[in-house]
C-alpha cells in the first residue's frame with residue numbers, strides 16, 4: 406500500500422489536524438475540498454487565491470472538487486433525511502466519501518481520512534451514524550478518522566501497520582481542549598487558527614426555506630445550479646411564478662452575483678447611479694424587465710428619482726439593453742418579495 410492518502414478538507418481546524426497527523430506519519434496527503442453553492446462557493450469563483458491562502462497559512466495544497474450537482478441530487482431525496490433544516494448531512498458525507506473513494510485508484514491512495522470526532526456533531530458524528538457512513542460510502546475498513554481513531558475499531562491500514570495506531574488520537578465529544586493542544590503542538594497559534602467558517606448554508610433557516618421553495622417549484626424535475634445559486638444571497642423576489650429576481654445587498658454580494666453568468670440569467674442595474682447588481686431568471690419579458698428595473702431603483706441611491714434607466718444584458722460586462730426604471734414604493738416591492746415565514 407502506498408504511503409499516500411486522500412483527506413476530506415474543509416479548511417477547518419479538525420481537518421487540518423487530521424492531515425497533519427498523517428503527514429507526521431510520513432504520508433503524502435491529497436486534501437480534497439468539496440465546493441457547493443452552500444459551502445465553499447467562493448473557492449469555485451476565486452480558486453487560485455484560495456489555494457494560495459491555504460498553502461501559505463497551513464501548508465495545505467488543497468484540490469477543489471465541484472460538488473454542486475451531487476449536493477443538488479442529495480437534497481432532492483436524501484435517504485437518511487435532513488438535519489434541523491435542509492442539511493442532509495449523512496447522505497452528503499456518504500456522497501463525498503464515495504467520490505473520494507472513487508478517486509483512490511487514480512491517485513494511488515491507500516485510504517481516506519476525515520477530521521471527524523466521535524460525538525462532536527449530533528447528526529453525522531454519532532457512533533451509529535459514523536458506522537453507517539463508513540458502510541454506505543463503500544469505504545469499510547478504508548476510512549480513517551485520525552482524531553478519534555482509538556475509540557473506533559482498527560482499520561485495515563492500522564491492522565497492517567501502515568498507520569501507527571498508537572500515534573492516532575482519542576478525541577471525543579464537543580469539547581475543543583484536545584484540538585487546541587494538538588494545534589499548539591503543530592505551531593498553529595490563535596493568530597493563525599482558521600476562523601470558524603460561516604458554515605454550510607443548508608443549515609441556515611432562511612436559506613433552507615428559499616432552497617426548499619425552489620425545489621418545490623421545479624418538482625418533479627430538479628433545479629439547475631443556476632437556479633440554486635440564486636438562493637444563497639441577496640433579496641429574492643418572484644416576478645411571476647417562474648421568474649426570479651435577486652437584488653444584491655452589499656459590495657460582496659455584487660461581486661458574487663456578478664460571477665453567476667449562466668444561460669438564462671439577465672443582469673440588470675441602474676445606469677449612472679450607485680446601487681445593487683440584480684439577476685433576473687425566468688421570463689425576460691418587457692413587463693418583467695420593467696418590474697425588475699423598478700425594484701432595482703428602489704434599492705439604489707437613486708431611490709424615488711424619476712426618469713432613471715436600467716441597463717441589462719446576459720453578462721455584467723455586456724449590459725447593452727435599456728429599460729425605464731419607475732420610482733416605486735417599498736410596498737410595491739414587497740408584493741413580489743417571497744415570504745420566508747410561511
Ligand code: SF4
Nearest residue numbers: 444492493494497605
Ligand atoms: S453541513 Fe452541509 S456540507 Fe456539511 S455534511 Fe451537512 S449538508 Fe454536507
